[in-house]
Amino acid sequence: MTSAIVAENLWFRYPGSAPALADVSLEIPEGQFLALVGQNGSGKTTLAKHFNGLLRPERGRVEVSGTDIDGRATADLASTIGYCYQNPDHQIFAATVFEEIEFGPRNLGVTEDEVVRRTGRLLDLVRLRGEADRYPFSLGRGQRQKLAVASVLAMEPRIVIVDEPTTGLDWQGGQAMMEVMAELHRDGRTVVIITHDMNIVAEYAERVVVMANGRIVADGEPADVFVQESALREAFLRPPQAFRIARERPDLFASSLTVTQATDALRPVSVGVAAGGEA
Amino acid sequence: MRDVEFRYPGTSAPALDGVSLTISDGEVVGLAGPTGAGKTTLCMALTGLVPHSTGGTLSGSVKLGGRESRDTPLGELLSPLDADRALVAVTFQDPESQIVGMTVEEDLAFGAENLGVPREEINRRIDEALAFVRLDGFRESFPYSLSGGQKQRVAIAAAIVMRPRLLILDEPTSELDPQGRAEIFELIGRLAASGEYAVLVVEHALDDLAAAVDRLVILESGKVRFDAPPAEVLRDVDRLVEIGVRPPDASVIGIAAERAGLLPPSPIAFLDDAALLAALAR
Structure with missing residues (x-):
């Protein structure tokens, strides 16, 4: 099986702090739906930011779709691996919903017809067709979150990383967002989500990786990880x-x-x- | 609140649509509902911001500590009824946005100073409040250096220093991780046990909320759909799902077990896994 992401012996430290990643290794097969869980400060977002070069390891290496990403710019990786920030407002910048989605593919040099086709398809996928001409910051939080995901998906990355897709959304909004994730997974993409919500892990993830203090403390199918009580306790999680x-x-x-x-x-x-x- | 209907300026659909709600001294009430149901508007009506700051049209009656909101200027409406005791204090979901000082102490003193509480009394209350939220020793700390759960506890402590009759916690855990969430619900439990404050907790997830409150109020489209003890509200799992709030798994499975003939019909829902497992073991 081809690996979407291989991380080998990653070490990373923010200035003046204990290691945020302490010798972390993880291999994610293509097409897997993986959930990364753990406390704030456990290292899960730090790890995910290494997958597309937003952060670079002090030691260790990262391969994406079989290629070492050392020396490759994050922007070059954007058509392979898409990263959605926890706060959608950190990535939204355009004047309309439509322009926000079309920016990425246009920037990649995709043909005009293809840009329009993709943007239309994504507006339908995240149910924002009726809001295409609106100013993004006039949308509700759930809609901004979906817009942020759509603008990353417009570059058609094979690997999608979404940091806390449902935070700030109510139950229905969260379910709608997770249905988008499930659709990407059915489409054969590799999906990595970072979440605190164990119900979402149980309902959607094929594999869950639990982090605590910069290390992976459990890794497996949800049913197998949910019985590892000491690892879950270390991460302050309950099944x-x-x-x-x-x-x-x-x-x-x-x-x-x-x-x-x-x-x-x-x-x-x-x-x-x-x-x-x-x- | 009695038969309250409220519309924001320039809107035709009411944000609150015939809401009646009473919160008594010492009572702990949970407020849940999907986004846009009117939870925040209801909280703002309880602080007088609706309609005094927002504008819009309000009909029906909102009485805060016996004062009719519509007929009373905001400053007078919120002035303490008892000496040194605020009528209402509110905390918000983003703990960082509530930080006003360079130290925890400054944050805690701010509200009470505005109430005109004497300095020695404020000092005494700060000690008590920090002990209550289990942050003794953090008095001189830089608030931004604290964890999310600690920041939210500072916000609650700052509210406690004002000794409010009603303490409103608007989505206190939505920005927190599981540890922070556990800290806040543990704290809500002790606020309830103290009996000193009426507490209104706004929250999406019913799992933790149901076990922590005396009464659960569910809003949908500006209307109160449920206002009863959690064990009664959570019987109606189908309706809750339809409204868009997720009932605790134990409540849902409990009803399914009754329908399957495994448990006798009961007027009371199961609030957590321990209660359901105990019933299934009988």
Whole structure:
């Protein structure tokens, strides 16, 4: 399998602080949906910023799609790996929603027809078609977040990194944003999200990497990581309530990760015990 | 608040649409609802900013400590009822935006100084407030150097120093990580236990909120859809999902377990995993 990102033995330190990354290695296969979790200050955003050269390691190396990125400018990588900041307002700058989205591909030298096609498709994907002529800062927070993601996607990167896609959004807004992430994943892209929300990890991620104090303390499928209590405690995280319930009563809920799985697991019970304990 | 209808200037849809709500001394109330439901507008009505600063049209009655908001100039409306005790204090979601001083002490003194509380009394209250939010020893610290959770605790301590009858915490955890979030909910629990303040907590996620409050108010499109103890509100999981607030997993699974015949029907929802697991074990 081809690797989207390979990080080898990364060390990084902000001036005057303890190491933010202490010998971190991580390999992300192409097409994976990975969640990076941990406390503020644990190193997760620092690590993600190494993937596209926003930060450069003191020691160690990063490969993106099989190429060492040492010496390559972040701007050159933008068509391969897109990075969305936690605060959408850090990247929004254009006068209209449409111009914000078309800026990236236009800058890459994409043909006019293609720019218009991409921008139109993304306006539909993030449901901002009706707002195309609006001033971006007049949009609500959720819409600005989606616009920021759309403007990164317009460069059609194979790898998308989104720092806290749902922070500041309500439940429906968060779900709409995660549906966009899921759509990218179905489309074969590598998706890396940074989040605090373990429900999102359970519902969307194929793999979760837990960071604490500049190191990876757990790495695996959500179901396997959620049982690693000491690692989670070190990162001040708790598995979703549904998982905690299912783990105590596997007889009722099997290996449910999410509330939907747990309630679905109960359905066969009401159909009748005679059907046999397959659930 | 009784039958309150409010429209911002130049808008036709009401931001608050027939809202009636009473918060008694010492009561802890949770306020939830999707973006745009009117949560912040409601908080602003409780501080007099709606309609005094925002303009717009307000009908119905908003009484703060017995004063009718519409008929009372803002300065008089918010002046202390009791000596040295503010009527309302508010904290906001971004803890950094609330920092006014170069030290934690300056931040904590600011509001109380404006109330005219004597200096020695302010000093005493600062000590108490820092102990209460478990930041003793941070009196001389530079506020910007603190973690998100610590900054939000400083903001709450600054509110406590004013001894408000009503303390409004507007999305106190939305910018915080899980540790900061746990710190704030632990603090809300002790604010509730103290019985000294009425507290209104605005929050998206019901998991932590439900366990921390006496009453849960759910807003949708400017209307109060629920106003009851959490264990009652969380029975109606289907309606909550429809409104767009996520009920705790334990409440949802509890209802499903009743429907599957695993649990007897109950008028009370499960607020957390421990409660549900205990019932399933019986």
